[in-house]
Amino acid sequence: MQGFGIHAMMWSTVWDHAGAERAIAGAARYGQDYIEIPLIDIPAVDAPHSRALLEKHSLRAACSLVLPETAWASARPDAAIEHLKAALDKAAEIGAEALTGVTYGGTNERTGFPPTQGEYDNLTRALGAAARHAKSLGLQFGVEAVNRYENHLVNSAEQAVALVERIGLDNVFVHLDTFHMNMEEKGIANGIIAARNHLKYMHMSESDRGTPGLGNIAWDEIFAALAAIGFKGLLTLESFVTMQAEMAGAISTWRPVARDANEVLDKGVAFLRDKADQYRIF
Numbered sequence: 001m002q003g004f005g006i007h008a009m010m011w012s013t014v015w016d017h018a019g020a021e022r023a024i025a026g027a028a029r030y031g032q033d034y035i036e037i038p039l040i041d042i043p044a045v046d047a048p049h050s051r052a053l054l055e056k057h058s059l060r061a062a063c064s065l066v067l068p069e070t071a072w073a074s075a076r077p078d079a080a081i082e083h084l085k086a087a088l089d090k091a092a093e094i095g096a097e098a099l100t101g102v103t104y105g106g107t108n109e110r111t112g113f114p115p116t117q118g119e120y121d122n123l124t125r126a127l128g129a130a131a132r133h134a135k136s137l138g139l140q141f142g143v144e145a146v147n148r149y150e151n152h153l154v155n156s157a158e159q160a161v162a163l164v165e166r167i168g169l170d171n172v173f174v175h176l177d178t179f180h181m182n183m184e185e186k187g188i189a190n191g192i193i194a195a196r197n198h199l200k201y202m203h204m205s206e207s208d209r210g211t212p213g214l215g216n217i218a219w220d221e222i223f224a225a226l227a228a229i230g231f232k233g234l235l236t237l238e239s240f241v242t243m244q245a246e247m248a249g250a251i252s253t254w255r256p257v258a259r260d261a262n263e264v265l266d267k268g269v270a271f272l273r274d275k276a277d278q279y280r281i282f
Helices: 017-029 047-056 078-093 116-134 157-166 178-184 188-194 219-228 245-249 261-278
Strands: 003-007 035-037 059-066 098-102 140-144 171-177 199-204 232-237
Touching: 003 017, 003 059, 017 035, 017 047, 017 261, 047 098, 059 078, 059 171, 078 098, 078 116, 078 219, 098 171, 098 188, 116 140, 116 157, 140 157, 140 199, 157 171, 171 178, 178 199, 188 219, 188 245, 219 261, 232 261
Parallel strands: 003 035, 003 232, 035 059, 059 098, 098 140, 140 171, 171 199, 199 232
Antiparallel strands: none
């Protein structure tokens, strides 16, 4: 996986026929290499329809998810394995190249205590089984670090690296997100450098989840670090200017983060491409 992508939620929070058509055509219109497809309701996704649209627009795809509470790997590893295998089967049917995201848990998963060894043992077992299934399908499998207010298990690049190395399979990679890194890393560049041997996926998200370049994220620091490690992965614009009410509640997005999706796309895509050109990424 290499190039630029956009999260499908820029156009639709529901992956039905209309949402898929709008999002895939939109990503192609903005000259992207990839689209990130969220697998929120796995059985409802019409994979042949999505695959045909991707082929029509010459667009590649990665899928992502957050585990529902009934399948949080820390407490219910067998349920997590079943859910992840279903998602991987769907991703393969769509023609995606990876499944990534909070593949180990939820965005409102907190016990009020530090992670336990038992929780990490459950994560390793569940994600190891899922990664082996991914490998059998020819898919990459990602682990995304998120901030402490959403999950207590994997918050930093170093924690993501530790989990990936415990799983120990060559199709498992680290997925970082600038929004979360802005809270959790002692300098975003340090997180990128810490993950350099496993880093294949970046969510490029502004400090308020709005338009890249119009917030407080240290973009020059990020792109300089990516250039320094010779990053050859996927840079995906993620903004939550549009989303379902239940997801907004899960990540506490209570107010608009941009004027509209067009502002994010018109300004954000150009900004990220200009920075990538400036630092000779790709």
